[in-house]
Amino acid sequence: MLSGGVGGARFVRGLLDAVPPADVTVVGNVGDDTEVLGLHVSPDLDSLLYTLTERHDEERGWGRRDESWNALETVRELRDDESWFQLGDRDLGLHLVRTKALRAGEPLSAVTARAAAAFGLEARLLPATDDRLRTTVQTPAGDFSLQEWFVKRRHADEVEGLLFEGAESARPAPGVLDAIAEAALVAIAPSNPYISIWPILAVPAIDAALRASAAPVVAVSPVIGGKAVKGPADRMLERLAGGTAPVHVAGCYPELIDALVIDETDAAGADALAAAGVRPHVTRTLMSDRGAARRLAEAVLEARG
Ligand code: GDP
Ligand code: CA
Numbered sequence: 001m002l003s004g005g006v007g008g009a010r011f012v013r014g015l016l017d018a019v020p021p022a023d024v025t026v027v028g029n030v031g032d033d034t035e036v037l038g039l040h041v042s043p044d045l046d047s048l049l050y051t052l053t054e055r056h057d058e059e060r061g062w063g064r065r066d067e068s069w070n071a072l073e074t075v076r077e078l079r080d081d082e083s084w085f086q087l088g089d090r091d092l093g094l095h096l097v098r099t100k101a102l103r104a105g106e107p108l109s110a111v112t113a114r115a116a117a118a119f120g121l122e123a124r125l126l127p128a129t130d131d132r133l134r135t136t137v138q139t140p141a142g143d144f145s146l147q148e149w150f151v152k153r154r155h156a157d158e159v160e161g162l163l164f165e166g167a168e169s170a171r172p173a174p175g176v177l178d179a180i181a182e183a184a185l186v187a188i189a190p191s192n193p194y195i196s197i198w199p200i201l202a203v204p205a206i207d208a209a210l211r212a213s214a215a216p217v218v219a220v221s222p223v224i225g226g227k228a229v230k231g232p233a234d235r236m237l238e239r240l241a242g243g244t245a246p247v248h249v250a251g252c253y254p255e256l257i258d259a260l261v262i263d264e265t266d267a268a269g270a271d272a273l274a275a276a277g278v279r280p281h282v283t284r285t286l287m288s289d290r291g292a293a294r295r296l297a298e299a300v301l302e303a304r305g
Helices: 006-018 043-052 070-077 089-103 108-119 146-152 176-182 193-201 204-212 233-241 246-250 264-275 290-303
Strands: 025-028 034-036 039-041 124-127 134-139 142-145 161-165 186-188 217-220 259-263 279-283
Touching: 006 043, 006 290, 025 043, 025 176, 039 089, 043 089, 043 108, 043 124, 070 089, 089 108, 108 124, 124 176, 134 146, 134 193, 142 146, 161 193, 176 204, 193 204, 193 233, 217 290, 233 246, 246 259, 246 264, 259 264, 259 290, 264 279, 279 290
Parallel strands: 025 124, 186 217, 217 259, 259 279
Antiparallel strands: 034 039, 134 142, 134 161
C-alpha cells in the first residue's frame, strides 16, 4: 500500500476494516517531511499514525483530536517566523520523541515503528526511505519546499515542476522491498499523485521493485467528477497532465498500474482509460464515512482481477 497523508490514511483505514491488518504494509511518503522549530515533522506518517489508531481529528481533517494550541500561541507571542506551521500540543509530543531519536542516530523507520506499536497500530507502517528526501515545488514565484508552498502559500502558485531532492541516492527503508516482493496486491491510495506518491516512486529501488513485481498494481483516483475532493490535485493534473480525466490520472503512473478505480461521475473516461491499457473499475469513490472507505477498499481488491 503506497500512501500520502490524510486522503491516503482514510483509504487505508477502510482497507484495515476489509482485510486482516497484519497482512498490510503501508509505505508512507516522506517528501513532506520538514524541520519546524528544530523538530523533525513527518506530516504524512503522522496523518497515517493518527488516523489508523483513531487519534485523528475527523472534522478538521488533519492532526489530532482534542488538540490544544498553547505552545504555538507562545511561539506567536515570541514572534517567531515559523509560527505559520500549525503544531498542536499533543502533536508536539510525537515530534519531540522522534527528533530526539533521530538525533541519537535512530533511523526514521525505527522511530515510526516504535510510535506505531505504542499507538496500537496492527498494520506495518514504513517510511519510503530513512534517507533525506524532500519535495521541492517549482512555481513562477520560485522554488518552495512542499510545506512552504502548501501551507504557508496555501498552494496558490501554479506548479511547473517537482524536484525530489535526495531521491536518486535514497535507499528504501528496511522492509519496503521485501513487502513489495511478497505482496499479493500493490494498492496506491487516492492520494495526490504528484506530491504524495511520486516522492515514493522517486526512490529508484522502490520503483524498480514495483515494476519487477508480479503482483497487480491498482490505484484509486483522487478525482471525482473531474475535481479533486480536496487540495490541489486537479489543478496540478490540468497543468502537468493536460486534464483531470481518468486517463490523465493513470498517466501519472505510466507502465506501472494495471487498474484504476474511478468514480461513477468520471465513467465517461473509462473507454479512453482502457484504450491506454489500464483496466477501469467504476464505483463510488467518495469516502464519506468509514463504511464508504471500506467499500472503496473492497473495490480495489476486486479490481486486481
Ligand atoms: P495529504 O498528504 O494529507 O495531502 O493527503 P493525500 O495526498 O494522501 O490525499 C489527498 C488527496 O486525497 C486529494 O487529492 C483528494 O482529492 C483525495 N481524496 C480525499 N478524500 C477522498 C475521497 O473520499 N475519495 C477520493 N477518491 N479521493 C479523495
Ligand atoms: Ca502530504
